[in-house]
Amino acid sequence: MNILLEIGMEEIPARFLKPALNDLEKNIKIYLKENRVAFEEIKTYGTPRRLVLSILNLAEKQEDLNILNQGPAKHIAFGSNGDLTKAGMGFVKSQGIEATDLEIIETSKGEYIAAKKFVKGKETKTLLPEALKGLIEGLTFPKSMKWSDKKMKFARPIQWILALSDNDLVEFEVEGYKSGRISRGHRFFGEKEFTINNIDDYFIKIRDNNVIIDIEERKNMIVEMINKNCSSVGEKVVIEDELLDEVTNLVEYPYPIVGTFNSEFLEVPQDVLIISMQVHQRYFPILDSEGNLLPKFVVVRNGIDGSENVKKGNEKVLSARLSDARFFYQEDLKKPLFKNVEKLKHVVFQKDLGTIFQKLERSKKIAEKLIDILGFEGNKSDILRTIELSKADLVSNMIGEKEFTKLQGFMGAEYALKSGENEKVAKGIEEHYYPRYQGDKLPQNIEGVITGICDRIDTLVGCFGVGLIPSGSKDPFALRRSALGIVNIIFNSKLDLSIDELINLSLNVLETDGVLKKNKEKVKTDVMEFMNQRIINVFLDKGYRRDFIMAVLSVKNENLLEVEKKLLTLNEVSSNANFNELVSLLKRVGNISKDYKDKVNINEELLKEDAEKSLYNFYMEFVSISEEILGKNDYLIYLKTILSGKEIIDAFFDSVMVMDKDENIKNNRLSLLTSLNTIFNRVANLSLIEIK
Template sequence: MAKDFLLEIGTEEIPARFINPALKQFKELAEKAFEEHRLKYEEIKTYGTPRRLVLYVKQLDEQQAELTKEAKGPAKKVAFDEEGNPTKAAMGFARSQGVNVEDLVVKTVGRVEYMYAIVKEEGHPTEKVLADLAPQLISGLRFPKPMRWGNLDYRFARPIHWVVALFGADVVPFTVANLASNRFTYGHRFLSDGPLKVNDAVHYFEVMSEGYVMVDGEERRRVIWQQVQDLAGSVGGRVEFDEELLDEITNIVEYPTALMGSFAEHYLNMPSEVIITPMREHQRYFPVLDADGKLLPRFIAVRNGTEKHLDIVTAGNEKVLAARLADAEFFYKEDLKVSLSDKVDELKKVVWLEELGTMYEKVQRIAKLADSLAVKLGVDQEQRDKLARAAYLAKADLVTNMVYEFPELQGIMGREYALKNGEDSEVARAIYEHYLPRYAGDDLPAGITGQLLSLADKLDSIVGCFAIGIQPTGSQDPYALRRQALGITYILLDADLPLSLREMISLAYSGYQDKEKLKLNAGEVVKEVQEFFKQRIKGVFSERGFSYDTIDAVLEAGFDVIADTWNRGRALSEFRRRPAFDDLLTAFNRVNNLAKKSPGGTVDEKLLQEQPEKELYRAYVNFKNNMVLYMKNKDYVAVFNEIALLLEPINKFFEQIMVMVDDEQVRNNRLALLYNLAEKMKSIADFSKVVA
């Protein structure tokens, strides 16, 4: 027989961002525990609302599965004497396993016969196992910021107020956080009165529905999104899908009802981001757009309740948003009274990092670094002037009223204020773009001005932090250096910028020469930051479809110019699809293995005696000469084509030439040939890293 098992942990309101990870963890813990305890079931599901985390197991067997264990004992010749009588070793082993000597069985391992005890352990009633297991599952959940409450030495996301544990219709008895499990739950905080009795696990969802709780988060999500779309469509508008906001709203309500409110049209004179930010970030509202993507004076909110008195709730939300927008409008108008360029001096009062100085000093460094990168790319003077202006203004919006109130608008307000101040449109766009990308999947800077400014800003942060000993460790990355390194990698790749990573790091470090509290010198920073980038590059290349060994091969050949490394990886991936690639890989490995025995040096053509080694040498020289031109033109496909031509002379060499001859000069000369050939091939990709 099988019955459903319900475990509900009732709490005070859990932060929305805790819920989905907790439910995933809850399910994984249960699956692992049930497997270890031999409990068979049909399906495990987890559900959550702000006030409860629920584990629901369908068709859980009423009894643990029987456990059969084999215990290996002494060898047969040790366990029994010549007459076949059990020795002390056999009797001691049988006693330790709880079986009779005559129940021991013989099994052959290799060529030796051993005694084995077959021990069968009957399964316990599931209800008894659950009584021990359930409190372990609850205490096993981990949260970013757990709480303690009262005088208890117990931690959870938020204080636990009740625990429901039912196996079928029976309460599974246990105690957790001084609370005894029972069959009484609670519905919606305001729409349901008093405890609700759950007679049987299968009736739990029915009881919750009557208590105005939509337990299934996926169902709440679907209902919310459908309501939002319907309301937007009712005024000829639409709502862009916002997964993060939808997930958050789903996990802050138990019984969702969407509502539409409005705000005064004159607020639309402000940039749309100024309106959307307080809506989304502070009030968790969905902005409504027209068919052309322009903001309408409408918003959609989701209340935690029914449609009763919805007009009052709507009016309350409108009042709150109106106050927010009035503040934003005031800040906006006040900020426009002073030009962005006049605010730059205020950055002298803003400390970026104590050891690295003020934000004003950072602006000076990134301006210089960005210009140095522009020179390396051959950017013309007119463009460099725009870059210098954008760098000068890049951080000025940090001291505006608007960004002080809404930090999410940094860069956005810089762009808007720059345009209002009559700055060049490319300068204004670069001010915004230098923060890009802000998160995974975000847009990248589109113009060269924004690209260089973004690179300079991020490099300055990474190099400065490494120089003072602030490197990301484990999950700790307070200054988002990993994200910034990924941003640099994406920009260099997508814009195909031929910039040297080593040179960029060195240039960035030179901006800190006047700082006295640096812990690492230039060489140390270059080495550590390069390794830091190597890990990010691996991740990006893998994410974009390269196999792990292709990545290892091209990175081993060098990754100083990231865009070139990517192009070499693409060429290698294509090259690997050739039918003859496996043969070529075998040939390379033979060359490379013998090359390791070489003392190095150049090849003495006079010592080449046999025709096959002369042909291989000519093939090597041709390859080396052609490679110079192809590498200069970044034609990596052509380089690999040249490598393919080496297969025949390499094979002929190994078929007809003895490398390790007695004549030391001849031997070393042949090894030198193989060494130089291997090194030249590895300069585009280390084939020894490739798995056939």
């Protein structure tokens, strides 16, 4: 049998549609699995006015069920006289059977009593009313509402419920709404109501009534019609995926229309105009072949054809929006950007961390140290100026009025240039926000790089320092994104910068300014652990083995670039035929020596066996060259040197008893192994590597 459920409602927000359909599919699959009902395929469809579920080739009945419930052991269930004990009788009653129905089964632990049950599957059609009613009542939304005298909550008031099993009606009721055979067409271009005779009839009539229920079909229609009808030669309609998805879920039948606006608005930066069109009005902007904005846009009408009234109405609305943008822009240009900095003294970033102005002051102090560490003294004045102005656009009319918050940084750069600041500073103001999200572009000039790092590390360490630590999905200050941003910026800019050192710089500034409320060392440990998780994720995304990553991060590293160099080296060395055997030997070295707590002191005179003398000589030779090798960061030579000692280590374990009866000899051998383990693990804790 085939099943169709349509939940009709008032228009729901576009962002609610796909999650609701996903939940419908997930919940019905769970129900059918739990109730042993097979099916071939489940499909969902949706528009702002309806959620549709289709189940294909649903089994006519549940699968029969054979159950074997195991009870207590036989010797516990039966007394010495062969009668059931209280435990045995209790099991019989709990299973609802007669004592004569009990079975004895053999298990690995002996004989046990058991009860076999056969449950005959019910006809599926008897389950459907409860199942479909439960689906509707079980739907949740980011925001729900009550209406009329109804007790249930839903995204928007329910208007009708259509429920069919092949040709038959599935009868149930939800809050006074009885399921039926009635559906509704497009609000303006379809029948108010029409009767559905069977499931095939539904798919024909819904289309005849100008409703395209398939989301992907509507999306493709929009793209095809825009490409065919909405642009001339040399023009390009900007179709961003996120906006396309939203517009698709705002209409039941799409029809793109080209509108225009006054070209005088083009004096405003085009990013402002594009944001206004895309975010505020859900319009698609049109560019020329050079990428310049044209005074044209595309609006997608919820209708089957064009309309001059709809076109003029949208043009009027957009004109009002762009007038606001132009007004804000012109007002902001009446004073230089730096004049806004003073206003930041009255904008609170966080009550314990102070104002945004105080945050900028801390960032400048961190930057001064970073500049010295990284050797960017020649860029010092531009970097500090970038930090000083980096948040000045937050109190501009354009950003401060909350109309164009997506343009923070971009407007700061625009206003900086208009105020006479140099291009490096302006670019740094814009770029210090990068990356804004996963996969976003990264800052390219050093002004943006340093400003971005200082801003993020102050936020991260500052929040941890006053007890604002992310938990679960709660991360109001986007600390995970800040940490990931720092890591990606360091990699992209190839900075010789230690995360440990960076955290210390921020902690010292917070402590000096009297902001730090938590124990300094505890904050450092927590932030380092938090950062390490982001670092691990970045390296995993790059394709490195998790055990290699953990092995390298478990030892002290100067910077992330060196971590990656070590990982590359491990990748190369791991291809050696002896690598796994060596790792196994090194684990043995570590395991034997890990509990040795006495003073490490190797006495050459106590080395009795040839194998331990050879191992000692290998160790001493390694010590003599290790500092030079590590000084050159030549990790490949270092690891190859360890590899070269495989046979010597092998021979030691084959012929030497470490735990000798003579306490002095035993401690001497443990000292040698402890020393070896220490020097072997200077590049990475090789004992953490898994043997593949």
